[in-house]
Amino acid sequence: MTDYTRQTGLFTQLDALAAAVGATVDVGDGGPEARNAAVESVTSDSRQARPGDLFAATPGEKVHGAAFAVSAIEAGANAVLTDAQGRDILRRDLGGRSVPVLVVDDPRAAVGKAAALILGEPAADLDSYAVTGTNGKTTTAYMVESILGALGRKPGLIGTVEIRLAGMSVPAHLTTPMPDELQSYLAFHRRGGGTDVVMETSSHALVQGRSDPVRFTVAGFTNLTQDHLDFHGTMERYYQAKASLFTPERARNAVVSVDGEYGRRLLAECAPRLEGEVAALAVDSGLPDLPDGVVGWKALALEGSSFVLESTDGRRLATSTSLPGDFNVANAALAAVMVMTAGYSPDELARALPAGINPSVPGRMEVLNARPRVIVDFAHNTEALVNAMKALRPSTEGRLVVLTGSAGDRDKGKRPAMGAAVARYGDFVYITDDDPHDEDPAVIRAAVIEGTRGFDTPVVEIADRSQAIDAAIAEASERDTILLAGRGHETIQEVAGVPIELDDRVEARRALRKRARVHDGEEKA
Numbered sequence: 001m002t003d004y005t006r007q008t009g010l011f012t013q014l015d016a017l018a019a020a021v022g023a024t025v026d027v028g029d030g031g032p033e034a035r036n037a038a039v040e041s042v043t044s045d046s047r048q049a050r051p052g053d054l055f056a057a058t059p060g061e062k063v064h065g066a067a068f069a070v071s072a073i074e075a076g077a078n079a080v081l082t083d084a085q086g087r088d089i090l091r092r093d094l095g096g097r098s099v100p101v102l103v104v105d106d107p108r109a110a111v112g113k114a115a116a117l118i119l120g121e122p123a124a125d126l127d128s129y130a131v132t133g134t135n136g137k138t139t140t141a142y143m144v145e146s147i148l149g150a151l152g153r154k155p156g157l158i159g160t161v162e163i164r165l166a167g168m169s170v171p172a173h174l175t176t177p178m179p180d181e182l183q184s185y186l187a188f189h190r191r192g193g194g195t196d197v198v199m200e201t202s203s204h205a206l207v208q209g210r211s212d213p214v215r216f217t218v219a220g221f222t223n224l225t226q227d228h229l230d231f232h233g234t235m236e237r238y239y240q241a242k243a244s245l246f247t248p249e250r251a252r253n254a255v256v257s258v259d260g261e262y263g264r265r266l267l268a269e270c271a272p273r274l275e276g277e278v279a280a281l282a283v284d285s286g287l288p289d290l291p292d293g294v295v296g297w298k299a300l301a302l303e304g305s306s307f308v309l310e311s312t313d314g315r316r317l318a319t320s321t322s323l324p325g326d327f328n329v330a331n332a333a334l335a336a337v338m339v340m341t342a343g344y345s346p347d348e349l350a351r352a353l354p355a356g357i358n359p360s361v362p363g364r365m366e367v368l369n370a371r372p373r374v375i376v377d378f379a380h381n382t383e384a385l386v387n388a389m390k391a392l393r394p395s396t397e398g399r400l401v402v403l404t405g406s407a408g409d410r411d412k413g414k415r416p417a418m419g420a421a422v423a424r425y426g427d428f429v430y431i432t433d434d435d436p437h438d439e440d441p442a443v444i445r446a447a448v449i450e451g452t453r454g455f456d457t458p459v460v461e462i463a464d465r466s467q468a469i470d471a472a473i474a475e476a477s478e479r480d481t482i483l484l485a486g487r488g489h490e491t492i493q494e495v496a497g498v499p500i501e502l503d504d505r506v507e508a509r510r511a512l513r514k515r516a517r518v519h520d521g522e523e524k525a
């Protein structure tokens, strides 16, 4: 089987590699010949180490990767990249054995650089698109990929749901892979004839420099609302993480959605510092005063999900998307402007997309049944929930039934706000479990339910998600819409460290079959 995560490059001399990543080489008790050691790939996970590897020992949240260096070396790694603390751990653990150690201040930042050098800078041969923001990354990335495919390119996709490159697709573990894996994916894609890569860059990844040293052809910003404060601490730090994509080292060109405050701030801050084209995109709002040289794009929504994009420099594109919701017009507009900012003309896009921008995005407003309408969506923060419910309200004949929970060990502050949102915009609410991780799920549900107080909307608590889906579908009328929110494409629920198979789409289909049997039975009786 091809190992996508472990592509190998040419052997690279350690001395040259150290110079390129700004490391000093410590050979311990080894002689000068130790500097001639060579490496052909990089891994930051000792469990994946192989002969010829450079093991990147980075400090983690719980443990320093250097604690695993000995097992990486036993598996064949012949050099280690780490910081001074890691070097000390390694020298202690290694006893008399001598292994060359490349020492840098920030080994996390050096991992991607080292892997890119060894693999021959794969990103340099690809056009690369990065999407960041709180909501809409996955959907927009699929849309960019589908536009590029329609234009005859061979794009790859790296994101929350899957990694799809040069003819293969594997489920993703992280939204943005670790740097050694990312460089390997890029090398694999280039070897397979790929021309472009579209990826989601999470705020965690940006803080950790996972995509470095890729300098994206176009970086796109969707929006910023509260999420991930467990990791970032404050909204300001969360914003700064996102904004760091829009710097000359990380992006040549940029498209910034300016419907929100953070987008307008980002536009003002990044316009003077980026070398290429910077575009501002307004969908729900007017364009702000544009900094010098910035191209403004306005999306004008037409009937259904058709829209027209017009730029301040005279470009115009009329297109559409079949994905429901105003926010998907915003995502499609961003995707189209990103591709045009890379150099494609509106005419090329119009010819390539006769039916509009219609990728199928797993677990994103995915319609499973028509009557009652059952929709699975990944909305797991307040903003996304509100948008999903607003998108479904106009086409809902009966009640809008919403089922949600909130994940454990993540931003706890958002739970009551999520509860208030579903009680305000829904007609009937089921509160159930999401991924509790190591938290007590009853405490999480209570925090969400707390937010629903003060509204007249009926709220039913059913801990077991599969039973809650069953109840929502069994009790709905044909005219109702049932929004199963929060887990989207996910197939594993983590409860106290135990992974349990749970896919909302599978549960909903099972509940729909059961409902059909009951209805058949009633008709025959």
Ligand SMILES: CC(=O)N[C@H]1[C@@H](OP(=O)(O)OP(=O)(O)OC[C@H]2O[C@@H](n3ccc(=O)[nH]c3=O)[C@H](O)[C@@H]2O)O[C@H](CO)[C@@H](O)[C@@H]1O[C@H](C)C(=O)N[C@@H](C)C(=O)N[C@H](CCC(=O)O)C(=O)O
Binding pocket: 044, 045, 046, 047, 057, 058, 059, 060, 061, 062, 063, 064, 065, 066, 068, 173, 174, 175, 176, 177, 178, 202, 203, 204, 205
């Ligand atoms: C906060 C964060 O980014 N954590 C990631 C990070 O963990 P860490 O730095 O604490 O690593 P650690 O577990 O302490 O281990 C330290 C080092 O030892 C190595 N190690 C560890 C064990 C071993 O046996 N051998 C070994 O070599 C590890 O590979 C690592 O390099 O490195 C680990 C190894 O690659 C990741 O699994 C882990 O992601 C965890 C699972 C995670 O949940 N990350 C989330 C928060 C995340 O990154 N999410 C964003 C998207 C968020 C969103 O938009 O929804 C993402 O991009 O996916």
Ligand SMILES: Nc1ncnc2c1ncn2[C@@H]1O[C@H](COP(=O)(O)OP(=O)(O)OP(=O)(O)O)[C@@H](O)[C@H]1O
Binding pocket: 133, 134, 135, 136, 137, 138, 139, 140, 160, 175, 200, 222, 223, 327, 328, 330, 331, 363, 364, 365, 377, 378, 379, 380, 383, 384, 385, 387, 388, 488
């Ligand atoms: N532009 C948008 N604005 C607000 N909400 C959106 C937008 N696009 C999608 N959503 C909502 O957010 C949910 C997640 O969408 P998507 O997966 O595209 O975003 P994401 O940024 O990749 O999310 P995550 O970071 O959690 O993986 C969707 O299911 C939908 O409810």
